[in-house]
Amino acid sequence: MDASPAVLVLTPAAEETARRIAKAMPGATLHGLAHRVPGLDVAFAETLSHIRALYQAGTPIVGVCASGILIRALAAVIEDKRQEPPVLAVSEDGASVVPLLGGHRGANSLARQIAEVLEGHAAVTTAGDTALGVALDAPPAGWWLANLEDAKGVMARLLAGEPVRLEGDAPWLSRARLPVADEADLTIAVTETRRAGGSGTLVYHPRRLALGVGCARGCPAEELITLVRDTLADANVAEGAVALVATLDLKADEPAVHALAETLGVPVRVFPAARLEEERPRLANPSEVVFAEVGCHGVSEGAALAAAGPDGALLVEKRKSANATVAVARAADPLSPTGIGRARGRLSVIGIGPGRDDWRTPQASRLLAEADEVVGYSLYLDLVAPLIQGKSRHSFPLGAEEERVRFALERAGEGRSVALVSSGDAGIYAMGALVYELLDRAVGEGGVSDAARRIEVVNAPGISALQAVSALIGAPLGHDFCTISLSDLLTPWEAIEQRLEAAARGDFVIAFYNPVSKRRRTQLAAAREILLAHRPADTPVVLGVNLGRPGESVRVTTLEALTVDEVDMLTTVLVGSSASRAVMTGAGTPFVYTPRGYAKRIEEKL
The missing domain is CATH 3.30.950.10 (Tetrapyrrole methylase, C-terminal domain)
Structure with a gap:
C-alpha cells in the first residue's frame, strides 16, 4: 500500500475511533460528512459519490461505519482485485475491523495494524492469509509469480491439506505456514532462471536483474525488444526476474525504451551521464566513442551496474544490434525501482470539470492520486482537496498562467509525476494549449529545458462548462x-x-x-x-x-x-x-x- 488512507467519519459517535486510527497512521486524513462531523481535514457532502471517487483514485479507505455503506457505494465500480486499493470497515466502537477489498494489496495487514491500535479484532477472511499465512497469488514487492493462472488451483490443494516441496529460497515463503515436505506432488520453485510452471508448480522469480539499455535515436522498438529477449534467453534468465529497464537520461523519451519496458511490465529509470561515468571502473567494455558522444564510457553496462548497486555485478556484458545495446546486472537482493535513478517524469494535464465529484472522470481522479505534486489555481486545487491530501501543492494566482505551466513542466523534467489542474476541460480555454506552446518554443524564445521536453504528457479530458x-x-x-x-x-x-x-x-x-x-x-x-x-x-x-x-x-x-x-x-x-x-x-x-x-x-x- 503506497498511498495514505482516507479515514471516513459519518457520525459524531465515530469521530474518536477515527482520530485514534489516523493518529497511528502517518499521512492519514480524516474525511467528515460536512453536516454531521464538521472541522476535519476534508469535508464532503455526498457519502456514496465521495467513497467512489476515493476508490477510483486508488486511495485506501478506512470507513468507521457499517460495511453496507461501503459495499453499496462500491458495488458498481469493483473491477480487478489485483488493482483495487484497500477498503476496510471499522465499527464505531473500534471492536471490529473488517477488510472488505484489497486483502492482497495491504488491507489484511492494515486491518491487523488498526485492530492492534484499537484493541479490537481483525476479521481477516482471506483463505491463504488465515490458513497458510501467505497469499500465493500476490507475492511481496520484488517478486514475480510467473504463472498466476495456476495459483488458485494450487492454493485450493494446499488448503485441502496437500504438502508442497520448496525449491530455492525466499524468506517470505519460509515464514509462511506452508505444509512443506521433501516429497510432494505440489512444488513451489524460486529461481531467476527460465522455468515453466504448471497446475502443480508455482514459479517465483526474485526481481534482482537490472537491464541496462542504450539505443540510437529512433531505434525500432522491435529491434531493441528482440535484442533483449535473445540476450535473456541465451543467459537462461527469466524475463520475470527483470526489475527495471535503466538507461541514460538523454534517452528518457525514447519510444523503443518505453516499448521494451511495457513489454516486460517494468518501469524505466534513468541516470545522468555523470552518474554512469562513476561506474567506469566496473565496465567490461568502456568506449571513448560513447564518452565523446554522451559524456560517459558506457550506457548499457553503466546503467545496469548503477541500478544494481555497489553489491551488484554484470551478469551479461554489453551486446549489440545495429541500433541498440543491452547489458544485464544482478543485484544481491530484489530491487525496489522507485529508489533507483529517477523516473522519466510525467505531466498530467487534468480537466476536473466544473467541480462536482461525480462530474470528474475516473481517469482524472486516478492521475491526481498518482501524482507526486499538484499545480494549479488555488480554487481548483481546493475542489479536489480530498484526492491530494499529503501531496505538495503549488498554487499560482490568476494571471500567472505561463509561470504555472512552466513550473509544472520543469518539475516533471526532474523526474516527478506532476498534475496540472484546470477546471472544465484543460484543452478548452485552459492550460492544455500553453503546455504544448512552451514545449514548442525554442529555449532562447522562452521555451522549457531539454529535460522538460523529454517528459511524458498525459491529457485527462473534463466536462467543460x-x-x-x-x-x-x-x-x-x-x-x-x-x-x-x-x-x-x-x-x-x-x-x-x-x-x-x-x-x-x-x-x-x-x-x-x-x-x-x-x-x-x-x-x-x-x-x-x-x-x-x-x-x-x-x-x-x-x-x-x-x-x-x-x-x-x-x-x-x-x-x-x-x-x-x-x-x-x-x-x-x-x-x-x-x-x-x-x-x-x-x-x-x-x-x-x-x-x-x-x-x-x-x-x-x-
Whole structure:
C-alpha cells in the first residue's frame, strides 16, 4: 500500500475511533460528512459519490461505519482485485475491523495494524492469509509469480491439506505456514532462471536483474525488444526476474525504451551521464566513442551496474544490434525501482470539470492520486482537496498562467509525476494549449529545458462548462455550435468581433466564455448587438452560474432582455440559434433545446 488512507467519519459517535486510527497512521486524513462531523481535514457532502471517487483514485479507505455503506457505494465500480486499493470497515466502537477489498494489496495487514491500535479484532477472511499465512497469488514487492493462472488451483490443494516441496529460497515463503515436505506432488520453485510452471508448480522469480539499455535515436522498438529477449534467453534468465529497464537520461523519451519496458511490465529509470561515468571502473567494455558522444564510457553496462548497486555485478556484458545495446546486472537482493535513478517524469494535464465529484472522470481522479505534486489555481486545487491530501501543492494566482505551466513542466523534467489542474476541460480555454506552446518554443524564445521536453504528457479530458450548462437546461447544443471567449486580454477585440459576425451569420448556437470581468463591461453588450442583427429578439439565452459548486443556478432569458449586470466571470452564457426553443414545463421549470431537423424528415416521409 503506497498511498495514505482516507479515514471516513459519518457520525459524531465515530469521530474518536477515527482520530485514534489516523493518529497511528502517518499521512492519514480524516474525511467528515460536512453536516454531521464538521472541522476535519476534508469535508464532503455526498457519502456514496465521495467513497467512489476515493476508490477510483486508488486511495485506501478506512470507513468507521457499517460495511453496507461501503459495499453499496462500491458495488458498481469493483473491477480487478489485483488493482483495487484497500477498503476496510471499522465499527464505531473500534471492536471490529473488517477488510472488505484489497486483502492482497495491504488491507489484511492494515486491518491487523488498526485492530492492534484499537484493541479490537481483525476479521481477516482471506483463505491463504488465515490458513497458510501467505497469499500465493500476490507475492511481496520484488517478486514475480510467473504463472498466476495456476495459483488458485494450487492454493485450493494446499488448503485441502496437500504438502508442497520448496525449491530455492525466499524468506517470505519460509515464514509462511506452508505444509512443506521433501516429497510432494505440489512444488513451489524460486529461481531467476527460465522455468515453466504448471497446475502443480508455482514459479517465483526474485526481481534482482537490472537491464541496462542504450539505443540510437529512433531505434525500432522491435529491434531493441528482440535484442533483449535473445540476450535473456541465451543467459537462461527469466524475463520475470527483470526489475527495471535503466538507461541514460538523454534517452528518457525514447519510444523503443518505453516499448521494451511495457513489454516486460517494468518501469524505466534513468541516470545522468555523470552518474554512469562513476561506474567506469566496473565496465567490461568502456568506449571513448560513447564518452565523446554522451559524456560517459558506457550506457548499457553503466546503467545496469548503477541500478544494481555497489553489491551488484554484470551478469551479461554489453551486446549489440545495429541500433541498440543491452547489458544485464544482478543485484544481491530484489530491487525496489522507485529508489533507483529517477523516473522519466510525467505531466498530467487534468480537466476536473466544473467541480462536482461525480462530474470528474475516473481517469482524472486516478492521475491526481498518482501524482507526486499538484499545480494549479488555488480554487481548483481546493475542489479536489480530498484526492491530494499529503501531496505538495503549488498554487499560482490568476494571471500567472505561463509561470504555472512552466513550473509544472520543469518539475516533471526532474523526474516527478506532476498534475496540472484546470477546471472544465484543460484543452478548452485552459492550460492544455500553453503546455504544448512552451514545449514548442525554442529555449532562447522562452521555451522549457531539454529535460522538460523529454517528459511524458498525459491529457485527462473534463466536462467543460458549456456541456454542464447544456445538460442542466436541456439540449441547447443539439445542433451546430461554437465557443467564443470575450476576453480581449490575449486576443484583439477586432478579431473577436470578426468571429462574432461570422458565428452570427452562420446561425450557430454560441457559448460565451469569459463574458465579463470587473474591468471588462462592454464586450458582452457589443456581442448582444451583433447577434440581434441576425437572429430574433426572443432567442433563448441560458445563464449558468457556479456550475457544479455551491450556489449553482441556471436560468433562461432572451437575447433582447440579456444585460451585463446579471453576468459575471463565473457565468457561462449560451445563446441559441434562430431554431432554438425555450419551453416551460407543467412543473413550472423551463428547458431549452435546438432541433436537428427530425420533424422535417418525418414530414417528408408523410
